Amino acid sequence: MKTVKTVFGPISPEEVGFTDIHDHVWKSGGMEVREDKDFGIENIGKSRDELIRYKKAGGNTLVDMQPIGVGRGINEMKEIAKDTGVNLVAITGFHRGSLYDKAHFVYKYTEDQIFNMVLSEVESGIEENDFCGPFVKHSDVLPGLVKCGSGYYKITPLEEMLIRIAGRVSAKTDIPIGTHTHVGTMGYEQARLLLDAGARPERIMIGHLDRNADFLMHKKVLDLGVYVQYDCVARVKYHPVSDTMDLIKRLSDLGYANRIMIGGDWGRASYLQSYGGEPGFEFIPKYFPDMMREYGISDEVINRIFIENPKEFLAY
Numbered sequence: 497m498k499t500v501k502t503v504f505g506p507i508s509p510e511e512v513g514f515t516d517i518h519d520h521v522w523k524s525g526g527m528e529v530r531e532d533k534d535f536g537i538e539n540i541g542k543s544r545d546e547l548i549r550y551k552k553a554g555g556n557t558l559v560d561m562q563p564i565g566v567g568r569g570i571n572e573m574k575e576i577a578k579d580t581g582v583n584l585v586a587i588t589g590f591h592r593g594s595l596y597d598k599a600h601f602v603y604k605y606t607e608d609q610i611f612n613m614v615l616s617e618v619e620s621g622i623e624e625n626d627f628c629g630p631f632v633k634h635s636d637v638l639p640g641l642v643k644c645g646s647g648y649y650k651i652t653p654l655e656e657m658l659i660r661i662a663g664r665v666s667a668k669t670d671i672p673i674g675t676h677t678h679v680g681t682m683g684y685e686q687a688r689l690l691l692d693a694g695a696r697p698e699r700i701m702i703g704h705l706d707r708n709a710d711f712l713m714h715k716k717v718l719d720l721g722v723y724v725q726y727d728c729v730a731r732v733k734y735h736p737v738s739d740t741m742d743l744i745k746r747l748s749d750l751g752y753a754n755r756i757m758i759g760g761d762w763g764r765a766s767y768l769q770s771y772g773g774e775p776g777f778e779f780i781p782k783y784f785p786d787m788m789r790e791y792g793i794s795d796e797v798i799n800r801i802f803i804e805n806p807k808e809f810l811a812y
């Protein structure tokens with residue numbers, strides 16, 4: 497039977513409920529945090545409070561999208577989720593290439609070696625120290641999806657290899673894939689690479705696409721049969737909320753509602769209420785469905801996007 501992998505073990509897809517498909521409860525260390533301290537989300541108690549707010553607002557499942565080598569903390573995630581009632585999902589795979597120092601193992605090992613490393617997490621559990629060595633210790637947590645990514649308007653040879661690895665791991669195990677596009681670019685190209693590597697379209701979710709709120713490009717990506725992930729839903733510093741709403745409305749009117757998912761991606765301490773920021777994890781469950789209704793988006797579509805799509809996508 498297909499299940500959704502949470503940090504406390506597999507659950508039935510029926511238990512998934514309202515889902516934030518891309519967020520962050522823990523980021524400690526790694527290049528992103530080193531370059532900008534605001535990316536650090538490193539307080540277990542505060543992150544747990546943030547999850548409790550999410551649950552109170554109607555949230556039920558949340559995917560922490562921190563992959564290998566950029567500050568993922570599987571043991572911290574288990575502590576954070578404890579007693580919150582939230583199904584927290586951890587992941588495997590890699591981020592965009594520029595977040596890995598030239599000394600990192602991704603630059604040293606062959607494609608097959610890294611493929612086997614990612615596969616070992618899917619089969620045996622997430623490695624407790626992100627394969628930083630010298631010892632390998634698999635936790636009892638299976639990853640909920642495999643990540644890959646690329647930079648602004650380009651896919652480097654390293655990124656192409658890591659994208660191919662994600663596609664191959666998914667082809668072998670059926671694990672879903674979530675990508676990082678930079679400012680919403682190269683999503684179509686990522687999807688093509690993943691499909692070429694053998695991944696099935698319904699296992700692929702192209703991330704951050706509404707950062708580049710280009711209707712025709714989104715339609716072209718969706719016509720490959722993959723999911724699009726919107727996560728710039730209240731970042732008015734980038735664009736008005738109406739840009740994302742327009743995309744959801746137009747695309748769902750054309751029949752694409754079964755391929756859209758939404759995440760907060762509140763990946764900075766200054767976005768989290770428990771760290772003194774705004775608007776926090778609660779924003780999406782508390783306000784966004786009502787905003788969608790005001791925009792003329794039906795309850796059926798809202799239910800599809802927040803509950804039915806994540807339930808189908810995350811189960812493997």
Ligand SMILES: [Zn+2]
Pocket residue numbers: 518519520561761763
């Ligand atoms: Zn993120």
